[in-house]
Amino acid sequence: MSASTYGECVQDGFQITCLTFYNFTVADYIIFSFMLCLSAGVGVFFAYRARNSETVEDYLLAGRTMHFFPTSLSIMCTALSAITILGTPSEFYLYGGMYIWAVACFAINLSLSAEIFLPIFYHLKIRSTYEYLELRFHSITRKVTMAMFLLATIVSTGVAIYAPATAISAVTSIDLNLAILSCGLVCVFYTTLGGMKAVVWTDVVQSVWMISGLLAITIYSAVNIGYDEIWQKAKDSGRTEFFVTSWNPTVRNTIQAFLIGKTFGLDGYSFCVSQNFVQRFLACRSLAHAKGSAYMSIVWFATIITFCLTSGFALIIYYELCDPAAAGFLETTDQLMPWLTTYLFQENAGVSAIYVSGAFAASLSTVSSALSSMANALVSDFLYHWTNKLSEKKQLIICKSLVLFLGGCCIGFAYMAASLRGGILEAALAIPAIVGGPTWGVFMLAVFFPFVEFIGVSVGMFTGVAACTWMYIGRNIAPIPTEIVELAGKLEVNTDHCMYENGTMFPGNDVQPEYIENSPLLSFYNISVHYIGTLGFSTTVVFTLLTSTIVHLFVRKGKYNAKQRDPRLHCHHFSNLWRFITRNKVRSEDDEFWQIPGIKEEKSALEKSSNTDRSSVMSKTSNNKVSPEEVQTEF
Structure with a gap:
């Protein structure tokens, strides 16, 4: 790997004190290109295989014939994305080990999906989760929730494209705009050609890259540093606190924030009722296979998060003397892992490309899942009255055209992602939660409370979205009180030994930030990102139950409709x-x-x-x- 020198790099043991940017070699580019070609090849294969017999059911739901094993890997890839590969190790490095509770949250939600929602969706033989809302409430509910899903998915998909593009541009000579475009185009290509089967089997291939990249860093750190030393350093720096509890919603990572905030927020919506995930379950050949894919995906998810934990703790040793993001050498903390891989494997041609390709593959997986599910939702929930009158061939053309159009929208939003506040991880969590929390509340009420009806969920959903929107706009324009900054739990990093390219030491930052007094409104604006979806969920539930009770007792006179x-x-x-x-x-x-x-x-x-x-x-x-x-x- 060739280097673009940023000063003479001095290393004390494994501790890095300056930065050297490395460019991809020919071997790196070959491995990276192979991953892209392999992904595109899967789409071409399934398009050729179904060239004379493909139906809309085959294209959108793989003919409902998928086995649980590849489906479980596809669910894992969709859940993680490049945001996890890039952002989660930095999360462990900066905020400690509490993010491991995401595994428990994932397990709870997948179990809830398998035992409560999947039997309902599967027995109804629906193609879209929002079709259920028309059966339960009204066609307006179906169309509104589908529109919110499209909005949230385009936003999150744009961020998912932008994330690996920054990683690639940070460690190679590839332009950021070119990286965004290449990610989007490759994904649109194989999704358009191969449909759901191509998406699922490409996810299987891409999962190998994702696991291999994180595994390479984990093995290298374990062999050269040792697990004992990594763990001891993490313990000494206060990063091994795994049981932080607090009912204060402004504390970033607590057990309550994960088990309550994420379960009744974004994660509950995503894993139980979001079209991205349910579409994979509905593609399985039986309900037993659908449940099996849900439970097996928990194992894959836990494996990836464990590798992220180990990699994140290894960053403590490598960046103990100089945090390059805090020193301004890197633009964001999401670039800490990509740069480290290029540094560690500079003498091993092609190894760093495996990690970068893994992040890129994770992005491709998320984007392809989103494009397939959005096309399904549009055809099934919005255009179904018109498309049902057309021939099978014309319906397929419409589906593939929608994938192309939606892919263009996602690529366009990716160019806007850099302006989002809070880093890649937080932006991706916050924006979909604005609509995800209220939608999750509607589905929960629909399943568990028969007296809830159309008027009630309309009022509840409107108030839930309004509350989340108000809060999210406020958190982007309001100052962060000093008290809440301290509660965020960001751990100390060191820049005392950072060196400029001329060999002089980085002066550090001795300027104390201005003290900002806290207030109830500022506290509301700065609640943990994990509670944003919960705010929408709880607001929707309260207003829906209140309105439905009034309508049921005083308007319907206690009668139940069909x-x-x-x-x-x-x-x-x-x-x-x-x-x-x-x-x-x-x-x-x-x-x-x-x-x-x-x-x-x-x-x-x-x-x-x-x-x-x-x-x-x-x-x-x-x-x-x-x-x-x-x-x-x-x-």
């Missing part, structure tokens, strides 16, 4: 309890509901098998899908 009573739209674990609470009312009203084809047979089966497990009874009629028009109720 959509509120369809047993296939609710959690079967919860349905028996709810039937006991509302037994006399639910079974005596809206008898026309039980005349719907498929439901009438269920009523008879329930009457004859009152002591039979409800889930086994429902499975007999779950294939009789009820269309929105059959259960439409005027509001």
Whole structure:
């Protein structure tokens, strides 16, 4: 690897005191290009394989034939993205080990998805999660939530493209704009050609690059430094605190922030009801395979986060004397890992390219997942009345054209990502949470509370989005109080031994920041990023329950409409309890509901098998899908 010298680099053991930028060699470029060509080749392969027999179902849901193993890797790749590969080691380095609780949060949400939401979505045979909201509430709810999903996904996908582009431009001579464009174009190419099968199998290939890059750093640090020394240094610097608890929402990383903030916020939305993830579950050949992919993805996720933890703790030793980001040698902390890999493996041609390719592959995985799911949502939730009248071939052309158009939108937003405050990781978490939290609240209410109806969720969703938007705008324009800066938990880094290119020492920063007094409003604006989605979730739930209760008691006079009573739209674990609470009312009203084809047979089966497990009874009629028009109720 050739070097572009930024001063004469002096190293004390493994501690770096200056910066030297290294350019990719021919071997590095070959490995990087091979990853891109391999990804594109998968798309070409599946496009050729299905050239004469591909249907819309094959293109969007892989014909519902996927095995749980590749699907689990695809889910892991979609969940992690380049933001994790680049940002999470820096998170462990700067804020300590509390981010390991993301694994517990991931496990909770995937279990919730597998046991509560997947059975409902799978038995309804829907193609989009937002189709469920029309069955449960109204077509307006379906279209509004789909539009919010598109907005959030385009934003987060743009950030996901920008993240590896900065890593590549930081350690190679490739221009940032060219890196963004190449990432977007390669991804759009294989997603457009191969559809969901290409996306899933490319994720499998790309997962190898992701794991290999982090594994190379982990093994190198373990062999040359030793796990004991890495752990001791992390412990001495206060980074091994794994059980920080606080009910103060302005503290960045606590157990409450992960188990409550992320579960009832962005992570709950993403892993349980977001089209990006549910589309993969629906592509599985059976419900058992869908559940298996969910649980196996937890293992893959925990493995990657563990490697990120080890890599992040290794940064403590390498940057003990000089933090290049704090000294201004690097633009952002997200470049700490990419630069370190080029430094450590400067004598090993091609090794650093594996890590950079892994970050790039993670981005490709996230972007391809987003493009496929957005195209599915548009066709299934917005254009379905028109596309259903067209031939299969014309529908496929529309789907592929949408992937091209949406890819262009995501690439365009990637060029705007540099202006987002808070770094790549925080920006990606905050913006989708504005719409993700309220949408998550709507799905939870729909599944667990039959009396909740269209008017209630409309009011709740509006207030939830408004609350999150107000807070997020405020946190970008309001100053951060000194007290909250201290509560953020950012650990100390050193710049005392940093050297300029002429050999002089970095002077450090002895200027104390201006003291900013705290206030309730400033505290609200500066809550932990993990609680942004929770704010939208809780606001939506409170206002929806309040409005629905008023409408149910005083407008509907306690009556339930057909959509509120369809047993296939609710959690079967919860349905028996709810039937006991509302037994006399639910079974005596809206008898026309039980005349719907498929439901009438269920009523008879329930009457004859009152002591039979409800889930086994429902499975007999779950294939009789009820269309929105059959259960439409005027509001």
